[in-house]
Amino acid sequence: MLVLGVFAALIGLVLSAIGVTAMTVDAAQRDGQYLIFETEEIQTTGYALVSQSITVDITEFSGPQFSQPGEVASVQVKATSSVPDQEIFIGIGPSSDVATYLQDVPYSHLGNISAPSFGYDKGSSPWSGTPGKAVTPGTSAPSDPAEQTFWTQSVSGPGTQEVAWDLESGQWSMVIMNADTSRPVWVDVQAGVRSDLAVDVIGSVGTGILLTGLLALALGIVLMLLGAAGLGRSIDTARSAGLPGNMSESTIYPARLTGRLDQPLSRWLWLVKWLLAIPHYFLLALLGFTLVFTTIASGIAILFTARYPRSWFAFSVGVLRWTWRVGFYSYSALSTDRYPPFTLASTDYPADFDVLYPERLSRGLVLVKWWLLAIPHLIIVGILTTGGMGATWVMSSDMNTWVRTSTGAPSLLGVLVLIAAVVLLFTARYRTGLFALIMGINRWAYRVSTYVLLLRDEYPPFRLDQGPAEPIYEEPASSSASDPNPD
Known part of the structure; x- marks a missing residue:
């Protein structure tokens, strides 16, 4: 149902764009214009x-x-x-x-x-x-x-x-x-x-194409939401059966990203992991497209009910979990040679992600947290994980044409993973200190994703918590326990 919904929505978007363009072209030529x-x-x-x-x-x-x-x-x-x-x-x-x-x-x-x-x-x-x-x-x-x-x-x-x-x-x-x-x-x-010929034809044709596209888009969205809800309910069913995926409130942030470094690792397999992971990339593109609509629908639900629909919550967390497993296998960490499973649910894979379900969410924050409040984190995470790109136009040496030149800076995460890969190639060892830093950058990014996708209201900390597991929150000792005679 989800796959059919994705394709119907994509067709609807394309037809809607064609219809809007045709109607715009038609309107631009009305009244002799x-x-x-x-x-x-x-x-x-x-x-x-x-x-x-x-x-x-x-x-x-x-x-x-x-x-x-x-x-x-x-x-x-x-x-x-x-x-x-x-x-x-x-x-x-x-x-x-x-x-x-x-x-x-x-x-x-x-x-x-x-x-x-x-x-x-x-x-x-x-x-x-x-x-x-x-x-x-x-x-x-x-x-x-x-x-x-x-x-x-x-x-x-x-x-x-x-x-x-x-x-x-x-x-x-x-x-x-x-x-x-x-x-x-x-x-x-x-x-x-x-063209009077275009004015007579394009307007009516464009209207028909637009209406068809909107109908296909609406049908696709409904199918995607129903499919995502079904997948989410299956994840909750697995949890109730006692399978992995439960978490407590003892971590620093109510989103848990873990990764266990598998040693030893193949010296050369990382060179082709991008090719081996292509099936995952295709499926994650479908799931990510659906995630946009489930997040919008969930935001509307939070605005009126102050609750995130549980089935869509489980689906959203599952998409992030699947994305993290593929990243852990490939070029977000390169920390295991074990092929990722094709599932949204938690498994015994060396990498996992989970978010504690909130019983209640702020109605007002849903309007601003995903863009306005998250801006500082988005800037930092963008620098850490995506780098930067720029473009300039210069005259060619023969002074005949303008040439577009692009400049870019690699991300810190990309540089660290490349260093880890080169070291692995020559030493067959993955440096644990480097692995801890890579985990810290990914952890920051996934905490921000949790906040932006409306899954939690707690503001992500500006912390680079390194290591394979989430740090445990410790209550500070009370003054009476530390000093029996405070006076």
Whole structure:
């Protein structure tokens, strides 16, 4: 039931996204409006920017609904010179005439237009434009474009210039250049498109797809919640039968993460554990997707009842338990060669995780603890377990393109596990001190997960409790016991 629910929900999400996109595209073209693409900053050291030749054939569209120009499709182009007071020329004409006009003239081809901005100018993006784009060879300067008679549509003048063209059959090219035929050309270009055919079809189709997607999503969520509840009840049944998984309130935090280092370990098996664990990764992806919805549903239940539904609680803890066992086997610890079992319940595996069930939870904390209150811990855990990534855009050495470069820093946990693996490879020993530190980092992360997933209200301590087992909470001795005569 859970697996069927996951696939139904995923299909529903995809269909809903397609439906929303279609309806947005439809709304953007209503009342004669254009579907607007992002503004691009484009430069060339040549005399013109020329689009690729576009072949248009609208003869297959016939009927009274296409009797007027533009009912198949219409294109709008706006261009503004980046140079103050520079007049701009935009022209659309037959590709053969454009090629003759620009024969032996240096020019550049227009780059691809970015994704639609749905009516909002998102600003220029120099890495997706064409600064320094290669220029075709040539030695001649073009004649005045406004004097040419082959243009189907053209406009010229200062400031922002706009041309709108209803598609016609043929081969067409668009030219953008300085009106005085000077070089270089440096403009901000924005394109738009609309189609009465799309307006008539996309809106109704998009609505149908959206409704289908929402129905599939709702069905998938119900199946996932029922499936998760069934799995959770089976875990509680196993506990009542006396199987492993019970815990007391004697630990520092009411979440217990344990791991027993298996010695000796294989020198080389860690090199392929990522491959061996692939079936677990696939199943954990399904369970993790379900965990999102069970957590949301449980949060709503806590808001009204101050209780976490016990079956979903057991399921959530089971998903964390399964995740920890796979991490303990693979690249969160590499501390056992024993293959993890495919179960949410506790077993005799060397790694285990459990959370003490709360009889009552705060109704108010459920609204803020998973994001606002957890921010300090999320930052620390992010540094300890995920590292950091960054990206910058730089000009290539040939000054023709923008190149995206990525930089990243490995996590502390990843570095420690790598050191443990290399030491294991050469010595066949896993250093116990290193293992204790790795356990401490994982323990911190799972305590924070417990808090973020609404399983407990107790704020996680800022502690790196190292070692294979949870530290035991000890009541401080009373003053009367320590000093029989306090006065």
